[in-house]
Amino acid sequence: MTALPDIYVQLTAQGEEVDRLVADLDAASWDRPTPAPGWTVAHQIAHLTATFRMAETAVSAPDDFRAFTASLGGDFDANVQRALGAYLTEPRDVLLKKWRAWRVAVDEALAGTPPMQIVPWLVRPLPAAVLAAAGMMELFAHGQDIADALGVRRTYDDGLRHLVDFISRTWDFGYQSRALETPDVRLRFEVAAPSGALWTYGADDATDVISGPAVDLCLLATRRRHRDDLALTGTGAEADRWLDIAQAYRGPAGEGRRPGQFDH
Numbered sequence: 001m002t003a004l005p006d007i008y009v010q011l012t013a014q015g016e017e018v019d020r021l022v023a024d025l026d027a028a029s030w031d032r033p034t035p036a037p038g039w040t041v042a043h044q045i046a047h048l049t050a051t052f053r054m055a056e057t058a059v060s061a062p063d064d065f066r067a068f069t070a071s072l073g074g075d076f077d078a079n080v081q082r083a084l085g086a087y088l089t090e091p092r093d094v095l096l097k098k099w100r101a102w103r104v105a106v107d108e109a110l111a112g113t114p115p116m117q118i119v120p121w122l123v124r125p126l127p128a129a130v131l132a133a134a135g136m137m138e139l140f141a142h143g144q145d146i147a148d149a150l151g152v153r154r155t156y157d158d159g160l161r162h163l164v165d166f167i168s169r170t171w172d173f174g175y176q177s178r179a180l181e182t183p184d185v186r187l188r189f190e191v192a193a194p195s196g197a198l199w200t201y202g203a204d205d206a207t208d209v210i211s212g213p214a215v216d217l218c219l220l221a222t223r224r225r226h227r228d229d230l231a232l233t234g235t236g237a238e239a240d241r242w243l244d245i246a247q248a249y250r251g252p253a254g255e256g257r258r259p260g261q262f263d264h
Contacts, residue, residue: 008110011136013159017143017154018142018143021152025092027092034146035261036145044143045146046084046095049099050087052135056105058119065120115128133166137163137222141223144222156214157195160218175245183238189209208242209239210243216232217232220246
């Protein structure tokens, strides 16, 4: 049997980690507020469920996915709330079952899909491996909100590399979400893995360099921590500016997090 690409394996692992956070919650904990304004733990899982359902459709039924995206309006927030609504009305045990079902469905769909096979997505088609990395980004971000709401401290391993790679590829999203012109620079990333290994992306002679722990970079780019609370450094004017607007997802940036909002 051919081994699955590591990025698929890590997507499954990240999904299982989020699942463990919510597996045994009581009703009150499902309704606990998270750091995302107006979102409870249930909102976070409803969002992940809707996102994974879209991902499974994109991989398994691309024509259906294109028809679905063609029916969407241009209001990003309204589309998000519409997607959440179908799941938030469910009893929490049903929501949990649906979250698990769609997560498994994505894993199974990707297992039969070559990593470089192009699949449709919300803005433009992309390789299946990149879609998996985007799924990891969603799990990392919304899983962090859940962990913060529940007072859980997460642990990480070097499977995080796929998300770091995704962040290095989507470094311009922060400019785009704010309608800023993307500068003509070459950012370099020098990132310390959880194991202590050094991961690098970008040209060796780049003058704008982002450096620091991989976990901190992921927290910054998903806007789950403020730069002031992270051990990241931006060498060069544009690198320093990037630390203020870093964002690894499409759509509005949101409020982000305040300096000192979480203990270290």
